[in-house]
Amino acid sequence: MYNKNTDKDLIGAAITAALGAGIVTSFAVAQGQNPLIGLAITAIAALFGVICHYLDLI
Secondary structure, eight states, rough: SSSSSOOOOHHHHHHHHHHHHHHHHHHHHHOOOHHHHHHHHHHHHHHHHHHHHHHHHH
16 A cells, blocks of 8 residues: 555466456366366456555455
8 A cells, every 4th residue: 555566467467367367267267167168267367466456455
């Protein structure tokens, strides 16, 4: 809150969020979920991760 990070690594935040969500959704795809839904979930999680990192919520 007081020490704002001036150099934001948005690509790193996107990769981290996508990897985290990708692990979970790959398990769901292995259990029979549609792969396109798994990719959509991963993309949405990466987008929210970038937004939260950009707004210093995490």
